[in-house]
Amino acid sequence: MxxxxxxxxxxxxxxxxxxxxxxxxxxxxxxGYLPPFSAIVCLNNCPATSNLHTPQQGNELLNYNQPIAQIIAPANIDKTKTSILIEKSKYRLTLYHNQQPIKSYPVVFGKNPVADKLREGDFSTPEGIFTIKDLYNHPNWSKFLWLDYPNQTSWQKHFQSKIGGKIKWSDSIGSEVGIHGVPAGGDNLIDNRSNWTWGCISLKNQDVDEIYQIVQEGTKVEIIP
The missing domain is CATH 1.20.5 (Single alpha-helices involved in coiled-coils or other helix-helix interfaces)
Known part of the structure; x- marks a missing residue:
């Protein structure tokens, strides 16, 4: 025909x-103005997420002066059982293995460290449960562990904030959030708790180098207030 x-x-x-x-x-x-299709379906009703970790009591850094190899034998480390908890109020990152805390590190955050990240340019570090989607050497900050921000929950918070008038409808959600080191000679940024990033989590280069060896793509990272 x-x-x-x-x-x-x-x-x-x-x-x-x-x-x-x-x-x-x-x-x-x-x-960063529209979400991926996978996030659109739950903008108003994303599944609730529960905490992955039980935080340590107090503000101390667990086993910080011990190399990982002295805490757990390298042969016994299963990267599929490694996860990370970041506590913003305690400036602490704790590495977990098989749901047990094994070592903590001091960290700093975005220039607006208290608030949850809602948009690009708010200098806040996002809260929630994320996944490492890539990790690589960084020319300025030693290593970069790239998180999957924004995820479905991030997009839900972003649009709810627009509806509630907390941010503008013209605001973008932002991206490129990760865990990384400091510029050469910048350990004092961590010692002084200087929140210098645009929203990333930063720690000393020797610390991010150690963590880099025992995480992988798919490692879960929980960030709480």
Whole structure:
């Protein structure tokens, strides 16, 4: 059956419009103005998340002066059982193995360390449960453990904040949040609890180097107030 020319033109126009719309969506997604499809379905009703870790009591740093190799034999470390808890109020990152805390490290945060991250440029460190999606050497901060911010829960908080008037509708959610070291000679930033990042978690280079050896893509990172 021959398809009429007018129908062909209509199909062509619809195809071009669909591609243009999808291209616009990808553009806005890349800029952080729209969520991925996987997050759209639960913007108003994302599943509740429960805490992964039981925090230590007190403010001390567990086993900080001991190398990991002296705490747990390298042969006994299973990276699939490693996870991280970050407590913003205690400036503490604790490494867990098989749900047991094994070592803590001092850390600092974004320039606005108390608030949860809601948008790009608020200088806050996000709270919630994240996953390391990549890890690599960094030219300025030793190592970078890249977190999957924004995830579904992040997008839910972002849009709820827009609806509630906490942030502008023109605000982007932001991205590129991770765990990394400090500039060369910058250990004093950690010692003095100087919150210097745009929202990332920062620790001494020798510490991030050690953590880097026993985590992997897929490692869970829980960040709490």
């Amino acid at each position: 021959k398809i009429p020319r007018q129908v062909k033109v209509t199909i062509f126009a619809i195809t071009i419009l669909s591609l243009s719309t999808f291209g616009l969506y990808l553009f806005l997604l890349r800029l």
